[in-house]
Amino acid sequence: MYKSRRSGYAHGSLWLNFPSLPVLRFPLLLAMVFSLASLSGCGAGRFLQCGASSTCPSGITPVATSQTIQMQSATYSVAESANSVVLTVTRVGGSVGATSVAYSTSNSTAVSGTAFTGTTGTLSWADGDGAAKTITIAITDQQLTQGSQAFTVTLNSPVGIATLGTVSSAIVTILDNDASSGNSSGNPAGFVQFASSSYSASATAASVALTVTRTNGTSGAISVQYRTVDGTAAAGSVYRATTGNLNWADGDGASKTITVPLLAQTPFTGTENFAVILGDTTGGGSLGNPSTSVVTLSSTNGPVSLTIDNQRGIRIRVTNSSKFSATITGAPSSSINWTLNGVLNGNAQLGTITPNSDGSITYTAPAVVPTPNNVLILTATSATSPVATDSREIVVLNPIPTLTGITPQTTNPGSVTVNLTGLNFLPTALFYVNGTATPVTWVSPTQLTASLSLNTPGNYLLQVANPDPGYSATGEVDLMVNGTPPATPLTPQAASRFLDQATFGTTSGDIQHLSNIGYQAWLNEQFALPNVSHVPYIDQELQVDVPPICAANDVKCNTALYQTTNDNDGIAQSFFIQAVTGQDQLRQRVAYSLSQFLVISNNNGSATMQQPRGFGTYLDVLENDSFGNFRKLLEDVTLNAQMGQFLSTLGNEGQNAAAHADENYAREVMQLFTIGLYQLNADGTNKLDGSGNLIPTFGNADVEGLASVFTGFSYNVPAGAPDNYTPNDSVDWSNGSSNVGSMVGFELLPMKSYASHHATSAKSFLGVTIPASSSSDPNGDLKIALDTLFNHPNLPPFVCKQLIQHMVTSNPSPAYVARVTKVFQDDGTGVRGNMQAVISAILLDPEATNAAAAYSNPQAGKVRESLIRYLEWARAFSAQSYTGGFEIGSPEGRQYGLGEMALRSPSVFNWFQPGYVPPNTSISAAGLVSPELQMTDVVSVVGYINYMEDAVGADSSSFNNYGLDVFSTYSAELPLASDPQKLLDHINLLLLAGSMSADLQQRILTAINSVVIPNNGVQNDLNYALITRVRLAVFLTVSSPEFAAQI
Amino acid sequence: MNKFDRSRRAFLRSFSYTSLAGMSASPFLLRMQALAAQTPQPASGYRALVCIFQGGGNDGHNLLVATDQTSFNAYTQARAAAPGLAFSSGQLLSVSPKTPQFGHTFGLNPYLSGLQSLFENGKLAFIANAGTLIAPTTKTQYNANSVPLPLSLFSHANQSNEWQSIAANGNLTDYRGWGGSFADQLQGQNSTPVLTCISTGGNALFLAGESTTQVSVSQNGLTPISGLYNDIYGQTGASSSLASVLETSEANLFAKEYEAVLQRSVKVQTQLASAILPAGPGGVANPPASLDSVAPFKAIDTTLATSLQTVARIIGARTSLGMTRQIFFVFHNGYDTHDGEVTTHRARMNELNLALTYFDQVLTTMGLENDVTTFTSSDFGRTLTSNSDGTDHGWGNHHIVMGGAVKGGDIYGQWPIIGSDQQNDVGYGRLIPGISVEQYAGTLGKWLGLSQTQLNSAFPNLANFGSNPLLGFMG
Structure with missing residues (x-):
C-alpha cells in the first residue's frame, strides 16, 4: 500500500524541471497531490505540520495552504421539541481550489436512534466556492424526563486544498422539555438558560443586554446567580465585571435581562469577547442550556466588512x-x-x-x-x-543568484581577471574566495568580473551571493591555480572534522580557508565577528505573520502583536537563516550548546510563546555572551525576562507571609546551569565519600534559601514612546505577575528589581548566609548569590564537560575535562570564566583534534544530533530558501521530522540529558553515556530518514507544490556526477570529513552507478540523470548510521 | 544482602556487562534462568499494565482533598496566598472510601467527575502518599539522616528516574525500570517478545530491562521508512541500496547503536503494521471531543486519550501477535506547576478525566476491563503551601489505579495529616511517603504474574517494608 501512495510523487518536482520527460506526468502529479491529501488527512497549515500529534504518513509532504474547514461553533443546543438541528461549516482562508470534508455523528449521552438520527455525509466546495455549508440532523422528541443529552458531530477526512481547522467537531446538547418538578406543588419549576449562546455588540455601545428565559415550568419562586468571565477581553478595560441574581416569582415565565456595561477604556481592533455564566439556582429551578453565553465585541460595527482571505502576509523574491x-x-x-x-x-x-x-x-x-x-x-x-x-x-x-561558470578555470600564479557567469547577479552582489569577502565588479545580471591576485598554487572556491534583504548564496565553483600547492597547516580532512565540532556544518570554502590559515587563526577570526541580533527579524516576521498591521504609535495593536501572539515562527526562521547562512558559525554553535543546558523553551503552549520578540532576546543573550565571561552570561540569563517567565523568577513575591518563595529557578540554576547535583573533581568525575557514595552539592534548605534571593524581580517597563508611559512600580510589578502587560517594550529588557517585593529574611545557601536585614537589597543579594555559584568549585568541570559533550565527544577522558577546567579557572591572566579561552581549550585539545586516535577508538565521538545533521546538509550544499525566510516550520516532529528543534524542548531538561545511558547496548556495557540517544528511538530514526528524503530532493518548485522552502541546486556537485567516485569523495569530505568506510562507499557507489547517464543527446535527460545521482548519493550518506555519529 | 541496598544495580550491571562481552553464563544470567524456571506457568489469558507518567510532578494535594474540618482548614490556609488554588468544599466532588481513614472525609478534584463515577463503581482506587523510599522513614530519622534516603529528593530528573527504576537510589545513569524488569521475567511467554514493552512517549526508563528492549510507537503505530518500499527520486532499484546502507557494519559504538535502533525499527514496524487495529470505525473508537467547563471554554486536549487509543489498538492485536503479557508507558507532560497552577492543572485534570473515562469505555467494549490495569506515577508530589501562584517540588504523592481487577472505591495507605509542622511534613507540606514505590509496583507486578521470588529479586528494598509489604488494591 505504501507503494501506491508515493509512486509518481517523490520525484514529481523533477518533472517540472526536466520537461523532456513525459508531459502526462504533470497532471498525474496534481492528481496525486489531491489523493495524498485525502489519504493522509495531513494537517497542512502554513508549514509542515506532520508532528507528533498529527498523522502524516511517511514521506508525504503536505501541500502548503492556509485554507481550513471548521465548525462555525463548537457547541450547539437544540430544544428536544425541535425537529432538527442545523450546524454550520465554514471554509476559511480562501476559496481557491476544490475541497470536501466528511462528517459523522457519535453518541455521547444522547444515543443515535433514540434521541437523534445518526448521520454521515460529505460537504463539497467547488473551486471558488467560499460559502458556508450546513449539516442538518433530525432530533427525536422523547416523552421522558431524561435531562439534557449531548452528541458530537465530527468533521474528518478533508480532501483537496483545505485542512481541518481547530474546531473540527461540535457538541450538540438536546434540551429536555420534560422538566422535573422542583417545588411542593409538584409542578415543574422550570429551566433557566440564555436565549442565545452568543451575543454581539459594538464596542462603542454603552452596554450589552443578554436575555435569560425560564422554560418548561413556572411553578414557585426561583432565582439564578450570574457573573461575567474574561475571555480575550479583560474586565475593567473593555467591560465592567458584573455579578448578580435574577429572580422569578411563582408563575413568572417572563424573560429577564442581564445588562453588562461596556467601557471604552482601551481601544482595540478586530473583536474581543467575554462570557456570562449562570450559576447556582434556588427554588428548584434547573440550569438549562446554554448556561454560558459568549459576548463578542466588534471594534467596527459597520454593515460592510472585508477580510483578506490569506491569513498572513508574505515574503517574496523579485x-x-x-x-x-x-x-x-x-x-x-x-x-x-x-x-x-x-x-x-x-x-x-x-x-x-x-x-x-x-x-x-x-x-x-x-x-x-x-x-x-x-x-x-x-x-x-x-x-x-x-x-x-x-x-x-x-x-x-532580492533574487536567488546562480553561478554557472567561471573563466578561466585554471590559471598560473599571479594576477588574474576572472569572469563569473550566471543569473540574477545584483549590482550589490557579494563575492567570496574561500569564504572570505572579496571585491567584485558588476557587469550585468549575468556577469561579474574580479581581479584576483592568487600567488599560491592550489584550489580556490568562488561563491557569489546577493545581499539582504533575502541574502542568498550560490554554490561554490573551483578555480585552480597551477603549480604544486604548498603544504597547508591542515589537511582538508582535518579541517572538515574540526568544522564538524565548531560549526553547524562544513562548506568547501571553509575547508579551504581553515586548512590554509590553521585552527588558531580561524578561531581568532570567529571571535572577532560581531553578533547579529534575532529581534529585528522576529519583529518583521510578526508584522508579516499576524495582521492587522500595526501603526507605530498604536499601543494596543503593538501590545497584542508583541505580547500575546503565540507565534514562534520568527525565532525559528531567524535561527535557521543564521545557522545556514551566517558567518559567525562558532558563536552560533557555542550558543546552541549553551541553550541545551541553560534551557528555555517556547514549545507549543508555553507562556514564553506569548512574547516572541522577548523570546528572541534570550538567544541574543547566549550568542552575545558566548565569547565573553561566564559570570556575565549567568547574570544575563538570570535576569532575562523570558527566563524569568520560564522558570518563574518573574514576579516571585518575597514578602508574603502566607506563601513561600518560588523555588523553580533556585533549584534549576544550581542543578542544571552551574554546579549540578553531586560534588565533582576538577576532571569532571564524581567525588565519593568514605563509603563510596555520591556527595550532594546542595540540599533542599539551600534551595529554599536561594529562592528568597530570586524574589522581587519583574519586568522593567520602559518610559516614553510609543505609549508615553511613566513607569510605576506598583503597576509594573503586577504586570510581571500576570505575564502580559499593556505597555510595549518591556519584554525586551532584562528584569529589574522591586525592593518592596524582595525577601528581607536571612538567606542561607551553599555555606553562605545573607543575614536578615531591615532594608531590602535585591541587587546586592543577587550579586552574592551569583558570585557564590560562579566561584563554586563544581562550576568549571560541570560547564566544561557539557560543552565538550555537545561539541566534541560524549565521553571525554577525565584528563581532557581537567585540562579545560584549568583554563576555565584561570585563563593564564588570572581571569576565571573566560569563554574564548575555554572554547579554544576545548577545540584545540589533542583529544578533539587527533583524528587518527578518534577513528581507531570505537568509544570516541558522539551521536550527531538530527538537527545538526540537517544543518550540515544545508550548509554543505549551499541550501537556499525560496521565500528567503527558511520557513522550515516545526521540524521537531518525531514521526516525520528531526525530532528536535532549538529552544523548543519539552522541559528545562532539554531533549536529552548529559548522563543518559542507552539500556542494553554496547555503550552501556562499556560504562559510557550517549546523551543524544535518549531522543533516538524506532520512531524518530524513521522520521528523520523520510524527512531527509524530501529535503534532499527538494528544488525551487517545491515550495509552491509541497511547502518545502529549503532546497539545493547542487551546482557544485553536478559537474562531478559523471564520475561517481569523485562525487562520493566530495560528499564524503563535506559530511564525514573523509572518514567514510570502504564498505559504505561501495554500497553508495552501487546506487550511483545504477543511474545510467544517457547518451541520446537530450540535455534534459542528461541533467535528470546527473541530479538524480547527486541526490541519491547525498540522501544515502545522510541516512547512513556512519553519518549519525560525529567522530 | 545489605539491608539498605543502594549499589545492587551497579553490582548486577557489572555482571551483565561481562555477559554481553561474551561470557556464556554469568552468575546473573544463571540466576535469572533459575528464577525463570521457578516461574509458575501463567494463567491463561492476557494481562497488561499501563503506566501514565505525569511529567513534572502532579499536585496530589489538589487531586484528592481531605475535607474534614481540621484537614480542610490546613489545606485552605496553606494555599490562601494563591487565588483559586484551594478548592472550596462546594467545588470538590464527594468520594467516600469503603475503608474509613481515621475520620477523614474526601473531595475529589472538580474536573475529575468521570473518575468519581469509576470510583463509585469500584473500578478505581487511590493510593495515598506514595513515593520514593529505601526504608520506612520518619521525620526524626529524616532530620537526623539516620536512615538511607533516596538521592536527590525534590529533583525532577532524579525523582522521575527513581519512580521508574527498581530501587530508589537516584543515580541518573541507572538504566533499568521496573516495567522492563517485569518484562525480563515475562517476555518469554509472548510469541513476539520485542513488543512486550511499548512506549508512546519515547525512550522511558520505566521500560528499560536487562534483556528486554522497549519499542516506541507513534499515533500511527510505526511509520515505515518510505525509501525501503518505494522508488527514491524515481529510482526503483534504490530501495535495496538504502537497505544495504542501513545495515553497514559499524565499528564506532555510536554509529553501531544508532544502526541497531534503525534495524529494530524496520523489524518491528513490519510486525506491528499488519496487526494493529485501526483508529475509528472498525477498530478502536476515537476519543470524544469535549470543552473545558471554565471560560474561555477551550477544547480539551486529547493527546493523552489518543495515546491510550494507540495502546488499545496494540492490545487489540494481542491474539495475532501471540501476546499474553504487555507493559505500556504513556507520558502526560505539563505538571510542573510553579506558576499559573490554577489554569495549568485544570487543563491536566480535564485531559486525565477525559482520557481515563474514554480508556475505560474502550476496554470495556473490548471485553478487557479486567485484564488491563492503568495506574499513575509522577516525579513527586508538590508543596502544600503555595508560592502565591503555584507550588514547588515535593515528595510523597497520591496516585490513581484503574481497572476491573482493582479493588476500587477505596483509598490504600494511610492518609497523611497535613498542616504546619506535622509528623510527615519536611517543609511547606512536602510529605514523607507512607508507601514506597516498590510496594506500589510490587502489588502491580504480582497481579501481572510475577512470583514472590521474582518480586524480591526485582525490588531489593521491598523486604524493608515488612513481611507483607504488598498493598491490597489488586483483586
Whole structure:
C-alpha cells in the first residue's frame, strides 16, 4: 500500500524541471497531490505540520495552504421539541481550489436512534466556492424526563486544498422539555438558560443586554446567580465585571435581562469577547442550556466588512508571484480595489496586481527590490464602502543568484581577471574566495568580473551571493591555480572534522580557508565577528505573520502583536537563516550548546510563546555572551525576562507571609546551569565519600534559601514612546505577575528589581548566609548569590564537560575535562570564566583534534544530533530558501521530522540529558553515556530518514507544490556526477570529513552507478540523470548510521 | 544482602556487562534462568499494565482533598496566598472510601467527575502518599539522616528516574525500570517478545530491562521508512541500496547503536503494521471531543486519550501477535506547576478525566476491563503551601489505579495529616511517603504474574517494608 501512495510523487518536482520527460506526468502529479491529501488527512497549515500529534504518513509532504474547514461553533443546543438541528461549516482562508470534508455523528449521552438520527455525509466546495455549508440532523422528541443529552458531530477526512481547522467537531446538547418538578406543588419549576449562546455588540455601545428565559415550568419562586468571565477581553478595560441574581416569582415565565456595561477604556481592533455564566439556582429551578453565553465585541460595527482571505502576509523574491483573495460580507456585490502602498493595482516599482477569473488577484513582485522600503502594504478595499478594508504586509526580497561558470578555470600564479557567469547577479552582489569577502565588479545580471591576485598554487572556491534583504548564496565553483600547492597547516580532512565540532556544518570554502590559515587563526577570526541580533527579524516576521498591521504609535495593536501572539515562527526562521547562512558559525554553535543546558523553551503552549520578540532576546543573550565571561552570561540569563517567565523568577513575591518563595529557578540554576547535583573533581568525575557514595552539592534548605534571593524581580517597563508611559512600580510589578502587560517594550529588557517585593529574611545557601536585614537589597543579594555559584568549585568541570559533550565527544577522558577546567579557572591572566579561552581549550585539545586516535577508538565521538545533521546538509550544499525566510516550520516532529528543534524542548531538561545511558547496548556495557540517544528511538530514526528524503530532493518548485522552502541546486556537485567516485569523495569530505568506510562507499557507489547517464543527446535527460545521482548519493550518506555519529 | 541496598544495580550491571562481552553464563544470567524456571506457568489469558507518567510532578494535594474540618482548614490556609488554588468544599466532588481513614472525609478534584463515577463503581482506587523510599522513614530519622534516603529528593530528573527504576537510589545513569524488569521475567511467554514493552512517549526508563528492549510507537503505530518500499527520486532499484546502507557494519559504538535502533525499527514496524487495529470505525473508537467547563471554554486536549487509543489498538492485536503479557508507558507532560497552577492543572485534570473515562469505555467494549490495569506515577508530589501562584517540588504523592481487577472505591495507605509542622511534613507540606514505590509496583507486578521470588529479586528494598509489604488494591 505504501507503494501506491508515493509512486509518481517523490520525484514529481523533477518533472517540472526536466520537461523532456513525459508531459502526462504533470497532471498525474496534481492528481496525486489531491489523493495524498485525502489519504493522509495531513494537517497542512502554513508549514509542515506532520508532528507528533498529527498523522502524516511517511514521506508525504503536505501541500502548503492556509485554507481550513471548521465548525462555525463548537457547541450547539437544540430544544428536544425541535425537529432538527442545523450546524454550520465554514471554509476559511480562501476559496481557491476544490475541497470536501466528511462528517459523522457519535453518541455521547444522547444515543443515535433514540434521541437523534445518526448521520454521515460529505460537504463539497467547488473551486471558488467560499460559502458556508450546513449539516442538518433530525432530533427525536422523547416523552421522558431524561435531562439534557449531548452528541458530537465530527468533521474528518478533508480532501483537496483545505485542512481541518481547530474546531473540527461540535457538541450538540438536546434540551429536555420534560422538566422535573422542583417545588411542593409538584409542578415543574422550570429551566433557566440564555436565549442565545452568543451575543454581539459594538464596542462603542454603552452596554450589552443578554436575555435569560425560564422554560418548561413556572411553578414557585426561583432565582439564578450570574457573573461575567474574561475571555480575550479583560474586565475593567473593555467591560465592567458584573455579578448578580435574577429572580422569578411563582408563575413568572417572563424573560429577564442581564445588562453588562461596556467601557471604552482601551481601544482595540478586530473583536474581543467575554462570557456570562449562570450559576447556582434556588427554588428548584434547573440550569438549562446554554448556561454560558459568549459576548463578542466588534471594534467596527459597520454593515460592510472585508477580510483578506490569506491569513498572513508574505515574503517574496523579485519577479515571483503570489495569489490573494478577499471576502466581503454585508455587500457581496461590491467589487474590490487592490492597492500597493496606496497605488491602485501597483506599478513597475512596487509590483503589479492582476485580476484572476475566480475573483482573486495575483501579485507579481517587481524586477528589483523597491527602495527605500522593501516592505509594502497590500490593501483590499470595497469599492462601494471604502470603510471596509484590510491589509497585509509584503516583504520583497532580492533574487536567488546562480553561478554557472567561471573563466578561466585554471590559471598560473599571479594576477588574474576572472569572469563569473550566471543569473540574477545584483549590482550589490557579494563575492567570496574561500569564504572570505572579496571585491567584485558588476557587469550585468549575468556577469561579474574580479581581479584576483592568487600567488599560491592550489584550489580556490568562488561563491557569489546577493545581499539582504533575502541574502542568498550560490554554490561554490573551483578555480585552480597551477603549480604544486604548498603544504597547508591542515589537511582538508582535518579541517572538515574540526568544522564538524565548531560549526553547524562544513562548506568547501571553509575547508579551504581553515586548512590554509590553521585552527588558531580561524578561531581568532570567529571571535572577532560581531553578533547579529534575532529581534529585528522576529519583529518583521510578526508584522508579516499576524495582521492587522500595526501603526507605530498604536499601543494596543503593538501590545497584542508583541505580547500575546503565540507565534514562534520568527525565532525559528531567524535561527535557521543564521545557522545556514551566517558567518559567525562558532558563536552560533557555542550558543546552541549553551541553550541545551541553560534551557528555555517556547514549545507549543508555553507562556514564553506569548512574547516572541522577548523570546528572541534570550538567544541574543547566549550568542552575545558566548565569547565573553561566564559570570556575565549567568547574570544575563538570570535576569532575562523570558527566563524569568520560564522558570518563574518573574514576579516571585518575597514578602508574603502566607506563601513561600518560588523555588523553580533556585533549584534549576544550581542543578542544571552551574554546579549540578553531586560534588565533582576538577576532571569532571564524581567525588565519593568514605563509603563510596555520591556527595550532594546542595540540599533542599539551600534551595529554599536561594529562592528568597530570586524574589522581587519583574519586568522593567520602559518610559516614553510609543505609549508615553511613566513607569510605576506598583503597576509594573503586577504586570510581571500576570505575564502580559499593556505597555510595549518591556519584554525586551532584562528584569529589574522591586525592593518592596524582595525577601528581607536571612538567606542561607551553599555555606553562605545573607543575614536578615531591615532594608531590602535585591541587587546586592543577587550579586552574592551569583558570585557564590560562579566561584563554586563544581562550576568549571560541570560547564566544561557539557560543552565538550555537545561539541566534541560524549565521553571525554577525565584528563581532557581537567585540562579545560584549568583554563576555565584561570585563563593564564588570572581571569576565571573566560569563554574564548575555554572554547579554544576545548577545540584545540589533542583529544578533539587527533583524528587518527578518534577513528581507531570505537568509544570516541558522539551521536550527531538530527538537527545538526540537517544543518550540515544545508550548509554543505549551499541550501537556499525560496521565500528567503527558511520557513522550515516545526521540524521537531518525531514521526516525520528531526525530532528536535532549538529552544523548543519539552522541559528545562532539554531533549536529552548529559548522563543518559542507552539500556542494553554496547555503550552501556562499556560504562559510557550517549546523551543524544535518549531522543533516538524506532520512531524518530524513521522520521528523520523520510524527512531527509524530501529535503534532499527538494528544488525551487517545491515550495509552491509541497511547502518545502529549503532546497539545493547542487551546482557544485553536478559537474562531478559523471564520475561517481569523485562525487562520493566530495560528499564524503563535506559530511564525514573523509572518514567514510570502504564498505559504505561501495554500497553508495552501487546506487550511483545504477543511474545510467544517457547518451541520446537530450540535455534534459542528461541533467535528470546527473541530479538524480547527486541526490541519491547525498540522501544515502545522510541516512547512513556512519553519518549519525560525529567522530 | 545489605539491608539498605543502594549499589545492587551497579553490582548486577557489572555482571551483565561481562555477559554481553561474551561470557556464556554469568552468575546473573544463571540466576535469572533459575528464577525463570521457578516461574509458575501463567494463567491463561492476557494481562497488561499501563503506566501514565505525569511529567513534572502532579499536585496530589489538589487531586484528592481531605475535607474534614481540621484537614480542610490546613489545606485552605496553606494555599490562601494563591487565588483559586484551594478548592472550596462546594467545588470538590464527594468520594467516600469503603475503608474509613481515621475520620477523614474526601473531595475529589472538580474536573475529575468521570473518575468519581469509576470510583463509585469500584473500578478505581487511590493510593495515598506514595513515593520514593529505601526504608520506612520518619521525620526524626529524616532530620537526623539516620536512615538511607533516596538521592536527590525534590529533583525532577532524579525523582522521575527513581519512580521508574527498581530501587530508589537516584543515580541518573541507572538504566533499568521496573516495567522492563517485569518484562525480563515475562517476555518469554509472548510469541513476539520485542513488543512486550511499548512506549508512546519515547525512550522511558520505566521500560528499560536487562534483556528486554522497549519499542516506541507513534499515533500511527510505526511509520515505515518510505525509501525501503518505494522508488527514491524515481529510482526503483534504490530501495535495496538504502537497505544495504542501513545495515553497514559499524565499528564506532555510536554509529553501531544508532544502526541497531534503525534495524529494530524496520523489524518491528513490519510486525506491528499488519496487526494493529485501526483508529475509528472498525477498530478502536476515537476519543470524544469535549470543552473545558471554565471560560474561555477551550477544547480539551486529547493527546493523552489518543495515546491510550494507540495502546488499545496494540492490545487489540494481542491474539495475532501471540501476546499474553504487555507493559505500556504513556507520558502526560505539563505538571510542573510553579506558576499559573490554577489554569495549568485544570487543563491536566480535564485531559486525565477525559482520557481515563474514554480508556475505560474502550476496554470495556473490548471485553478487557479486567485484564488491563492503568495506574499513575509522577516525579513527586508538590508543596502544600503555595508560592502565591503555584507550588514547588515535593515528595510523597497520591496516585490513581484503574481497572476491573482493582479493588476500587477505596483509598490504600494511610492518609497523611497535613498542616504546619506535622509528623510527615519536611517543609511547606512536602510529605514523607507512607508507601514506597516498590510496594506500589510490587502489588502491580504480582497481579501481572510475577512470583514472590521474582518480586524480591526485582525490588531489593521491598523486604524493608515488612513481611507483607504488598498493598491490597489488586483483586
